[in-house]
Amino acid sequence: MPELPDVDVYIEHIAARTKGKALEKVRLASPFVLRTAEPPLTAVYGQKVERVHRLGKRIVFDFTALHLVIHLMVAGRFRWKELGAAIPGKVGLAAFDFTGAGTLVLTEASTKKRASIHLVDDAGLTALDPGGMEVLGSSVAAFAAKLRSENHTLKRSLTDPHLFSGIGNAYSDEILHHARMSPVKLTSRLTDAEIEKLHSSIHVVLKEWTDRLRAEAGEEFPEKVTAFRPEMAVHGKYGKPCPRCGGPVQRIRYAANEMNYCPTCQTEGKLLADRSLSRLMRGDWPKTLEELEAKKAEGRAVVAPPAPPPKKGSIAERAASFIPKRGG
Numbered sequence: 001m002p003e004l005p006d007v008d009v010y011i012e013h014i015a016a017r018t019k020g021k022a023l024e025k026v027r028l029a030s031p032f033v034l035r036t037a038e039p040p041l042t043a044v045y046g047q048k049v050e051r052v053h054r055l056g057k058r059i060v061f062d063f064t065a066l067h068l069v070i071h072l073m074v075a076g077r078f079r080w081k082e083l084g085a086a087i088p089g090k091v092g093l094a095a096f097d098f099t100g101a102g103t104l105v106l107t108e109a110s111t112k113k114r115a116s117i118h119l120v121d122d123a124g125l126t127a128l129d130p131g132g133m134e135v136l137g138s139s140v141a142a143f144a145a146k147l148r149s150e151n152h153t154l155k156r157s158l159t160d161p162h163l164f165s166g167i168g169n170a171y172s173d174e175i176l177h178h179a180r181m182s183p184v185k186l187t188s189r190l191t192d193a194e195i196e197k198l199h200s201s202i203h204v205v206l207k208e209w210t211d212r213l214r215a216e217a218g219e220e221f222p223e224k225v226t227a228f229r230p231e232m233a234v235h236g237k238y239g240k241p242c243p244r245c246g247g248p249v250q251r252i253r254y255a256a257n258e259m260n261y262c263p264t265c266q267t268e269g270k271l272l273a274d275r276s277l278s279r280l281m282r283g284d285w286p287k288t289l290e291e292l293e294a295k296k297a298e299g300r301a302v303v304a305p306p307a308p309p310p311k312k313g314s315i316a317e318r319a320a321s322f323i324p325k326r327g328g
Contacts, residue, residue, distance in 0.1 A: 001074045004136075004166030005209040006225045007054050010078055012214070013221050014059070015052040017080060017101050022048050023063070024097040026117075029087045033094055033106070035116045036124075039066060044119065049098070056130050056165050067125045068096075069118040070106065076115030079105040080221035132165035135202045144195045147187050154190075154198075155183035155259055167202070170227040173235040173260045175205045177242075182267045183259050234260040 002010065026041045028034060034041070044063045051062040061068040070076075076093075081103045087095045091107040093115055098104070108115045118128060133146045146163055157163055158172040167175070176183050179201035181194065190198070212231070213222065228236035233243050238251040242262040252259045252272055263269050 001057065001168050001227065002072050002076075002225055003057060003168040003171050003227070004054075004206055005171070005213050006222070007057055007059065007072075007166065008210055009213045009217060009222050010225070011052050011054055011059060013080070013217065014078070014104065015049075017221075018049045018061070018098050018104070019052060020048055021098040021101040022046055023061075023068075024099045027087060027095040027097070029092045029094060030113065032113060033115060033117050034119075036118045036120060039119055039121075041119055044068060054166065055125070055128065056132060056161050057168070058128065060125070065121065067120055067122075069120060069125065069128055071116045071118075073108075073114035073116070075110035075112075076106065076108045077223070077225055078221075079107060079223055081105055130161035130165070132161045132163055134165050135167070135199070136206060138199075140196050140199050143199045144192070147190070147195060147198075151186055151188040153184045153186060154181055157187050158202075167206075168227075169257050169259075170232070170235045171205060171209065174209075174233055175201050177234045177244075177262060177266060178205050180265050182272075183261055184272055234262055236260065 023044055023046070025045060044066055047063040047066075049061050049063065051060075053060050053062070055069065057071065059070045059072070061070075072078075079088075081095075083097060083100075083102050085095065085103045085105065087093075087105060088107060091109045092105065093108050093113070094106040094117060096104040096106070106115065106117075118124065120128065133143070135143060147157060150157065150160075150163065152160070154176060155172055158167050158175065159169060173183070175198070179194075179198045181198060216222075216224075234249045237249040237260060238258075240249050241247065242249055242265060245262065245264045247262055247264040249260055249262055250271060251261070259272075261267065261272065263271055
């Protein structure tokens, strides 16, 4: 999912091309991408774009009294084409034609079509705002109050859009690595000094990556937006050497996401384990990098043991009875 640095660079390029230009038409390849029925899209046809800005991870086009809001979600991306360009097959969702400027094409390279378009008034825009704090430019005191308002792990807090704006899975990994903090440390256990350090790391990482992406795009429209970049320290770098200490980067997978970290720099050498896997492996789960390397040297793979057979009469046993036998 495009996060603050990518979205801000998108906005800079979109604003440079569309501000002051009239929205001629919106063409939809899929009616499901539009999540609002009233007001109709025709209500902003012919109106000039007054401003393009970010709302969390959403991109907002301000018109006279209405706002066109686009949420890219995980796989949504933009392309800038000549005016009237066709919407690409398979991945194309919509095209926004701007008079005398060009066409902004919305794509989504995923079978799960989650990207969305809303056309709303001021009240509707407020309703779409998750309410997260914009950390860039915030004071340490305000950041500390927000961070301590709920007790979660650092990873969860940083990626919660109701707490902080624009930070997702990728940059939270990078921020925590820069701050040398464990992703599973609880916010209630942070000292004032640690919070100040985290606040600083957020500024450093987000500004550094925004500048890097801006320089990478140059005058060209940014079309190579990805959450996995070779210059990143730990995100997507499982098994690769940490750029700071040289130790192997580790990860925890959960749902459709993964958490990447350096045990040496962030967890005092301890390996983190997801609850289900560590519960299955119990005492066999390596607690440190040294134990992990020892198990590898012994040829003992760090994998979960086979699950025990379901208890008689249990839900699992009943569910298993519905699985067809091979050849049946």
